[in-house]
Structures are given as C-alpha cells and as structure tokens.
Amino acid sequence: MATSWLAVDPGCSFTLQNLPYGVFSHSAGQPRIGTAIGSNILDLAVLQSKGLFQGPHLRQSDCFSQTTLNAFMALGRPAWTEARARIQALLRADEPALRDNEELRKAALISQSKAIMHLPANIPDYTDFYASREHATTCGTILRGKENALMPNWLHIPIAYHGRSSSIVVSGTPVRRPRGQLNPDSNAQPHTAACKWLDFELEMAAFIGGPPNALGQPVSTAEAADRLFGLVLMNDWSARDIQKWEGQPLGPFTAKNWATSISPWVVTFDALQPFRCEAPGQEATSPQVQAYLQEPDRHSFNIQLSVEITPLGNTTPTVITRSNFKHLYWTLEQMVAHHSVTGCPMRPGDLLATGTISCDGELGQGSLLEQTMGGKQAVELEGGEKRTFLQDGDTVTMRGWCEAGGVGLGFGSCTGQVVSAHP
Amino acid sequence: MATSWLAVDPGCSFTLQNLPYGVFSHSAGQPRIGTAIGSNILDLAVLQSKGLFQGPHLRQSDCFSQTTLNAFMALGRPAWTEARARIQALLRADEPALRDNEELRKAALISQSKAIMHLPANIPDYTDFYASREHATTCGTILRGKENALMPNWLHIPIAYHGRSSSIVVSGTPVRRPRGQLNPDSNAQPHTAACKWLDFELEMAAFIGGPPNALGQPVSTAEAADRLFGLVLMNDWSARDIQKWEGQPLGPFTAKNWATSISPWVVTFDALQPFRCEAPGQEATSPQVQAYLQEPDRHSFNIQLSVEITPLGNTTPTVITRSNFKHLYWTLEQMVAHHSVTGCPMRPGDLLATGTISCDGELGQGSLLEQTMGGKQAVELEGGEKRTFLQDGDTVTMRGWCEAGGVGLGFGSCTGQVVSAHP
Ligand SMILES: [Ca+2]
Ligand SMILES: [Ca+2]
Ligand SMILES: [Mg+2]
Ligand SMILES: [Mg+2]
Ligand code: NI
Numbered sequence: 001m002a003t004s005w006l007a008v009d010p011g012c013s014f015t016l017q018n019l020p021y022g023v024f025s026h027s028a029g030q031p032r033i034g035t036a037i038g039s040n041i042l043d044l045a046v047l048q049s050k051g052l053f054q055g056p057h058l059r060q061s062d063c064f065s066q067t068t069l070n071a072f073m074a075l076g077r078p079a080w081t082e083a084r085a086r087i088q089a090l091l092r093a094d095e096p097a098l099r100d101n102e103e104l105r106k107a108a109l110i111s112q113s114k115a116i117m118h119l120p121a122n123i124p125d126y127t128d129f130y131a132s133r134e135h136a137t138t139c140g141t142i143l144r145g146k147e148n149a150l151m152p153n154w155l156h157i158p159i160a161y162h163g164r165s166s167s168i169v170v171s172g173t174p175v176r177r178p179r180g181q182l183n184p185d186s187n188a189q190p191h192t193a194a195c196k197w198l199d200f201e202l203e204m205a206a207f208i209g210g211p212p213n214a215l216g217q218p219v220s221t222a223e224a225a226d227r228l229f230g231l232v233l234m235n236d237w238s239a240r241d242i243q244k245w246e247g248q249p250l251g252p253f254t255a256k257n258w259a260t261s262i263s264p265w266v267v268t269f270d271a272l273q274p275f276r277c278e279a280p281g282q283e284a285t286s287p288q289v290q291a292y293l294q295e296p297d298r299h300s301f302n303i304q305l306s307v308e309i310t311p312l313g314n315t316t317p318t319v320i321t322r323s324n325f326k327h328l329y330w331t332l333e334q335m336v337a338h339h340s341v342t343g344c345p346m347r348p349g350d351l352l353a354t355g356t357i358s359c360d361g362e363l364g365q366g367s368l369l370e371q372t373m374g375g376k377q378a379v380e381l382e383g384g385e386k387r388t389f390l391q392d393g394d395t396v397t398m399r400g401w402c403e404a405g406g407v408g409l410g411f412g413s414c415t416g417q418v419v420s421a422h423p
Numbered sequence: 424m425a426t427s428w429l430a431v432d433p434g435c436s437f438t439l440q441n442l443p444y445g446v447f448s449h450s451a452g453q454p455r456i457g458t459a460i461g462s463n464i465l466d467l468a469v470l471q472s473k474g475l476f477q478g479p480h481l482r483q484s485d486c487f488s489q490t491t492l493n494a495f496m497a498l499g500r501p502a503w504t505e506a507r508a509r510i511q512a513l514l515r516a517d518e519p520a521l522r523d524n525e526e527l528r529k530a531a532l533i534s535q536s537k538a539i540m541h542l543p544a545n546i547p548d549y550t551d552f553y554a555s556r557e558h559a560t561t562c563g564t565i566l567r568g569k570e571n572a573l574m575p576n577w578l579h580i581p582i583a584y585h586g587r588s589s590s591i592v593v594s595g596t597p598v599r600r601p602r603g604q605l606n607p608d609s610n611a612q613p614h615t616a617a618c619k620w621l622d623f624e625l626e627m628a629a630f631i632g633g634p635p636n637a638l639g640q641p642v643s644t645a646e647a648a649d650r651l652f653g654l655v656l657m658n659d660w661s662a663r664d665i666q667k668w669e670g671q672p673l674g675p676f677t678a679k680n681w682a683t684s685i686s687p688w689v690v691t692f693d694a695l696q697p698f699r700c701e702a703p704g705q706e707a708t709s710p711q712v713q714a715y716l717q718e719p720d721r722h723s724f725n726i727q728l729s730v731e732i733t734p735l736g737n738t739t740p741t742v743i744t745r746s747n748f749k750h751l752y753w754t755l756e757q758m759v760a761h762h763s764v765t766g767c768p769m770r771p772g773d774l775l776a777t778g779t780i781s782c783d784g785e786l787g788q789g790s791l792l793e794q795t796m797g798g799k800q801a802v803e804l805e806g807g808e809k810r811t812f813l814q815d816g817d818t819v820t821m822r823g824w825c826e827a828g829g830v831g832l833g834f835g836s837c838t839g840q841v842v843s844a845h846p
C-alpha cells in the first residue's frame with residue numbers, strides 16, 4: 001500500500017487513500033479549498049496557482065481558487081479522478097515535486113489545528129430521504145403500532161422530503177434548542193415553548209456533482225453514479241414534540257429547519273471504492289421495484305458509524321449508537337433516480353441525505369426516539385446520567401470509518417453541542 | 424395622480440405606481456436588472472452607471488449591475504424606498520433629467536417585446552404554505568370527508584413544507600408532463616407512467632429581503648414587514664396521482680418538484696400599500712393564535728386573481744378561477760414568523776409561496792382538484808371541451824391586478840403550456 005512522505009498516524013482518518021475535499025480558512029483569510037492528509041491540510045489553490053494540475057480536465061480550470069467546492073463538483077467525474085490521481089501522486093513517498101520543495105511545502109501545508117472549517121459547498125437544495133427500513137419500521141411502530149409499521153408505499157419508493165438548506169451548518173457549530181409550537185397531548189390547546197424532545201438523527205449525505213440535468217430530464221440509476229461526488233456525516237437535529245404537532249399532512253417543517261450539522265471533509269466515491277459491498281436485497285418489494293429504480297450495478301459501502309453523547313462537564317463520551325451505511329435499503333443511485341424521475345434538476349452542491357441509519361441490535365438505533373421507544377425507556381450514560389432526549393450542554397458526536405484489506409479511511413467527526421433555548 | 428412622460432396605456436399592468444423589478448436580457452447579452460413601465464423596460468444598470476442613484480443607501484452600491492436582484496433585496500427597506508422614489512421621480516411627467524436626455528433614454532429604455540425575461544433572483548430556499556382556509560377545507564373534504572376537513576393543527580399553524588428551488592422557472596417556460604410512480608387504486612401494485620391528474624395551483628409568492636437573521640434568531644411578525652421585498656404570481660404545477668401515492672408520511676415530493684412557474688416582475692410592498700385591506704379575523708382559533716403569530720398591524724392586500732385555460736389551437740381562453748389574495752387566512756408576516764420561530768435563517772431571495780388561493784363562490788377554487796372535487800365533476804371550457812385535469816397543449820395563465828381610488832397596477836401574467844411526457 002502506498003504511503004505518504006508526510007506522517008500519517010495509525011488510525012488517522014485522513015490517509016493517502018482518503019484525500020477528502022474541504023473548505024478552510026486561517027489567519028482571518030478568505031475560505032480556501034484543501035484536502036486533508038494526516039493532521040495537515042494541503043492547500044489546493046496554492047498547487048493550482050503553481051501550475052501543478054496539468055491534466056486535460058484541470059489545466060485550464062481555476063476550480064480550486066474558489067471559496068466553495070461547487071465549481072469543482074460541477075466539472076464531473078473525469079476531472080475528479082484526474083485531481084485525485086494528481087494529489088495522491090504529489091503526496092506519495094516516492095514523488096519529490098512537493099516533498100523536496102521546501103518553499104512550496106511551506107506555502108501549501110497548514111496544520112488542521114490552525115484552520116477553521118467551513119461548509120464545503122453552497123447548497124442550492126437539500127433533500128432528506130428515509131431510506132433505512134429499520135428506522136422507518138421503528139418510527140412506524142411508535143406512531144401506528146407493529147402491524148402498520150411500514151407504510152404501503154415504503155418498499156416501492158425511496159421516500160423523502162425537501163429540507164431547508166439555510167440552516168445547514170458545519171460540524172462544531174453550537175446548536176440552540178429551538179422554541180416552537182407544541183401540543184404533546186394532541187387534544188388540548190397548543191402552546192409555545194422550548195422543545196423538550198430534542199433528538200439527533202445519524203445520517204450520511206451525498207453531494208451532487210456533474211453538469212445539472214435539464215428541467216424535465218430524469219437521471220437514470222446508471223447515470224446517477226457520475227452525479228455522486230462524495231459523502232459526509234450528518235446530524236439531522238430534530239424537535240420531536242414540534243414534529244408531532246405540525247407533521248401532518250405536509251411533513252416536518254419547523255421541527256427540522258433550525259439546524260442540520262455536517263462533517264467538513266467530503267470523502268469521494270473514488271476513495272470509497274475499496275469498501276464497496278452488497279446492498280440489501282429488495283425481494284420484499286413484490287414483484288420487484290419499478291424499472292427506473294432497478295440498477296445495473298447495485299452496491300453499497302461498508303462504512304461503520306457511531307454516535308456519542310457527552311454531557312456538559314463530562315469527559316467520558318458514551319457510545320449510544322453503532323450502525324453501518326450498508327444497511328440502507330435504498331442506494332444513493334436509487335435516491336437520485338427517484339428524486340429526478342419527474343424531471344427535477346439536480347445541481348452541483350445539492351445535498352441528498354440518507355435519513356436516519358438504523359440497524360438491528362442493541363445499539364443499532366440512529367436516534368433517541370428509537371432508542372427510547374418514543375421517550376418511554378431512558379438510556380443510561382457513562383457515569384449514571386440518564387437520557388430520554390438531549391439536555392442542554394450535551395455534545396453529540398458522529399463518526400464514520402472504513403477498513404478493508406489493510407486500507408482504512410475515516411470521515412472525521414460531525415459534532416455539535418446543544419445550547420439552551422432563548423428565554 | 425402623477426403620470427409619466429412615457430405613454431402608459433389604460434389598463435396596463437405597469438403604471439407609474441407599480442414599478443416592479445425584474446431581470447431581462449436582449450440581443451444575446453447578459454441578464455440585466457430593470458423596472459417595467461408601460462410597454463417598456465427601464466434599464467437600472469444604465470441609470471446606476473450614469474450616477475443617477477445618489478441617495479445615501481444606493482450611492483455606493485452596484486446593486487443594479489448584477490444578473491439577479493439578490494444584492495438589491497439584501498439591502499433592506501430604506502434602500503428599496505429610496506430606489507422607488509428615485510425611479511418614480513425620473514419617470515414623472517414633470518422631471519426632465521431622463522425625459523429630455525435622448526442619449527440616456529436610448530440607452531436605458533428597451534421595448535418589452537424585445538426582451539427575454541429571467542428568474543428575478545437566485546432562490547436559495549423555496550417554501551410553500553397552505554394558508555387558504557377554503558383550499559385546506561376542500562382538500563381535506565376530498566381526502567377525509569366533511570367532518571374532518573381541517574386538521575386540528577390548521578387553525579393554529581401556518582402549515583407549510585419546504586419545496587424544490589431547482590425547478591422554479593419563469594413564466595413562459597414550457598412545462599413537461601412528468602412521468603412518475605403512480606398507484607391510483609392504492610391497494611394494487613404501483614406502476615410508472617405519465618401523470619394523468621396534472622393540475623395547476625393558483626398561488627402568490629413573496630421574495631424575502633433584508634439582511635438574513637442569524638441561525639437560532641426568530642423573526643417576529645413586527646420585524647417580518649421589513650423582510651418582505653415583493654410579490655409574484657405562482658403556478659405550483661402538481662401531479663395529483665403521484666402526490667396521492669407518495670404523499671404520506673412526509674408530504675409531497677416528486678409530485679411538485681418538476682416545475683413551479685412564477686411571473687417575472689416582482690411587485691414591491693411599497694407599491695401595494697394603496698391596496699391594503701383587512702385580513703380575515705382569526706376568532707376561529709380559540710382562544711387565539713399563539714403570541715408569536717399575533718400582529719401589531721394585521722393586514723392583507725386586495726389583489727384580484729384569475730386563472731385561464733386555453734387548449735391547444737384554441738384562441739379563446741376560459742376563465743376558470745376568480746379569487747383574491749385577501750382571503751388568505753394567514754398573512755405573509757405570520758408565515759415569516761412561523762417559518763423562523765425555531766431560528767431558521769431567512770435569506771435574501773428566499774421565496775415563500777402562499778399555497779393555493781381559493782375562496783367561496785362558483786369560480787373560487789384555485790386548482791382543478793377543487794373545481795372538479797377530485798376529478799369527479801368535469802368543467803366545461805369555451806367551445807365545449809371538458810377538463811377534469813390538464814391535457815397536453817393546454818396553456819394555463821394566471822393574472823393579478825389591484826385597483827383603488829383611481830390607482831391601478833398589475834402583476835402581468837404567469838403562464839405555461841403543458842407539453843407531452845417523454846415516451
Ligand atoms: Ca432525517
Ligand atoms: Ca402548493
Ligand atoms: Mg435538519
Ligand atoms: Mg411546485
Ligand atoms: Ni434550496
């Protein structure tokens with residue numbers, strides 16, 4: 001396995017096989033595009049300005065001299081593959097161009113500890129799917145009982161709703177407990193108060209790339225692979241009590257439009273190839289899924305996921321969820337094909353979240369709603385504190401990582417602390 | 424009443440009292456910002472480059488030398504009021520600065536017949552409300568019967584869902600009948616086909632302006648007035664058969680993300696002041712709406728609205744709907760306050776649609792779903808053709824106009840023709 005001339009600690013997320021893209025700033029400068037390697041960031045604007053990208057797809061581009069990744073995302077897969085190969089080559093132990101050029105190294109390498117991370121892209125539209133069968137089943141059981149847990153359309157449609165892009169924030173941003181309209185007893189008068197049933201949702205989200213499809217022109221599952229740029233971790237913070245009162249008939253609105261956190265480093269699908277695995281069979285959909293949802297190359301990725309809660313003043317996090325991306329019933333390609341079946345344009349920078357990623361098993365539930373069966377069974381944290389929903393001061397941290405055949409990479413973390421509501 | 428030195432035909436939408444903002448292009452040039460006056464467009468970039476905006480809020484701005492209105496929208500009400508006063512003065516019969524400067528007139532005035540209209544803004548996020556009590560009642564009756572027509576939350580919450588901004592198009596754009604997943608009988612297998620229950624929805628939509636509120640910081644009903652830039656007509660094209668199958672539990676998704684048409688000229692709230700009127704009383708909400716929805720200055724606007732259908736090859740349009748903005752139960756200020764109650768950032772260029780604007784009376788229903796009671800009673804068009812839902816070739820045209828005390832203005836039209844589905 002190739003290694004870098006730059007030190008990469010064992011277990012570090014940002015190996016030579018990863019090379020995720022992100023937007024950072026330092027010393028009060030403008031946001032810049034970089035890739036993470038070990039504990040450093042390689043400034044790609046510096047490399048591009050020095051003429052180090054001379055391949056056919058990047059030679060004439062200023063895609064890295066931008067404050068967001070949208071222009072690079074728009075270029076499409078040939079440019080992405082070319083950029084990755086070039087960056088990997090420049091960092092490889094046997095390549096002297098950057099290794100032996102002290103001046104360039106000084107200009108292009110920044111310690112992650114000195115950088116502030118920003119949202120990786122301007123997000124024109126954000127969509128949240130509901131693609132985990134285990135999650136949909138548990139939520140349905142809480143709401144409608146075991147017999148009617150899955151809605152009749154669930155096995156046929158990758159169910160989704162349009163989300164709010166203005167409240168997507170980068171990992172580390174404090175998250176204020178929202179006030180909103182509540183009616184926990186459903187038949188009494190509503191009131192306005194701070195959310196009491198504050199929850200997280202363990203999700204991942206894909207950034208769309210490539211030239212946008214025209215209005216009226218669907219993207220097939222085969223074409224979808226080239227529209228998928230990369231993946232981040234996502235915490236879809238949810239106000240369950242607000243959701244309960246507002247959610248019918250048009251779906252969640254203020255319950256989910258006040259904060260959605262994502263990890264700052266976008267791991268590309270090129271980097272994820274070694275971790276491809278089978279996606280769940282869809283035999284449950286009888287006779288089979290609609291033709292536009294069938295896939296020439298159905299696959300998923302083996303991405304281990306965890307969620308930790310750390311109460312204020314506590315130094316020991318409690319791992320409360322362990323799940324895996326591979327359990328998702330609907331693949332990202334199916335999500336893109338369904339999203340665009342009616343001709344909806346998918347634009348570079350659009351974000352498609354998977355929905356809560358749950359699986360079977362004691363820690364398999366990707367939200368407190370599921371872990372506590374609707375707030376009925378408290379979970380115990382290290383040190384003895386109990387939680388049905390999140391309390392002020394709680395920090396929620398999500399992690400994701402892949403390992404196969406000695407190759408590993410990580411997504412870093414997606415973290416946020418709950419701060420108390422406005423009075 | 425002041426008149427312009429430019430001819431404005433009687434009954435024309437674009438009077439000296441209107442002065443809506445739009446984005447146009449001509450002769451294959453870049454999109455430019457202008458205001459409509461009579462049958463002309465006044466190019467505001469030309470006026471700004473000639474130094475004709477010297478008031479304190481615009482003197483140092485290049486807000487009109489942009490390809491969208493977002494920068495101007497972001498400046499806020501003092502700049503909007505200053506711009507309007509200045510443009511109105513330059514066009515007034517007694518003001519020679521532009522009237523007597525032939526060179527400037529030639530550079531700044533373009534016939535609307537030579538211009539192509541574009542979307543007025545980049546729309547970061549689009550939201551569709553459900554604010555007409557008559558619409559919600561009729562839809563609820565069709566779905567759940569008369570007794571449970573209004574959901575228990577409807578009188579307490581301006582119900583809304585996040586929509587898709589990528590498929591918002593300007594008036595005149597042909598609209599392709601979407602294909603999608605259908606299951607009209609609900610218990611049989613779904614199938615994939617062209618939508619058969621294609622519908623329009625008569626709506627209006629407000630563009631948000633002013634500096635964005637920070638994440639976590641709600642906008643009050645009192646503050647909302649200064650966040651409302653202007654209004655357009657909207658046709659929220661809807662695939663009712665797709666909506667029926669996908670719509671639960673998370674709301675409409677592919678049924679409404681394939682085309683949403685808006686009129687190109689944004690009529691400002693400054694221009695609408697002469698047409699203020701009372702908004703419906705909310706005594707039905709017992710004891711009263713929540714404090715954050717109460718208004719220091721509750722009001723609506725008297726805006727007459729119509730919808731025409733013109734079948735292919737037919738020259739006589741049939742007016743199928745007559746309604747009025749003033750019937751909406753929830754005001755725009757209440758929509759902004761509710762949207763942001765949990766702290767959702769509202770950004771310049773965001774679009775808030777009212778939902779279908781229906782009222783009592785024979786032609787009061789703002790969609791075919793309502794006019795035909797779910798497709799059960801066909802409506803007859805001039806010339807004898809019948810419709811339950813839209814057919815290929817049908818052109819749907821929405822109009823809006825205001826009149827009071829001899830002052831009038833119009834919204835122009837929002838139009839679109841249905842083209843046949845992809846095979
Ligand atoms: Ca979610
Ligand atoms: Ca609507
Ligand atoms: Mg969210
Ligand atoms: Mg629409
Ligand atoms: Ni958006």
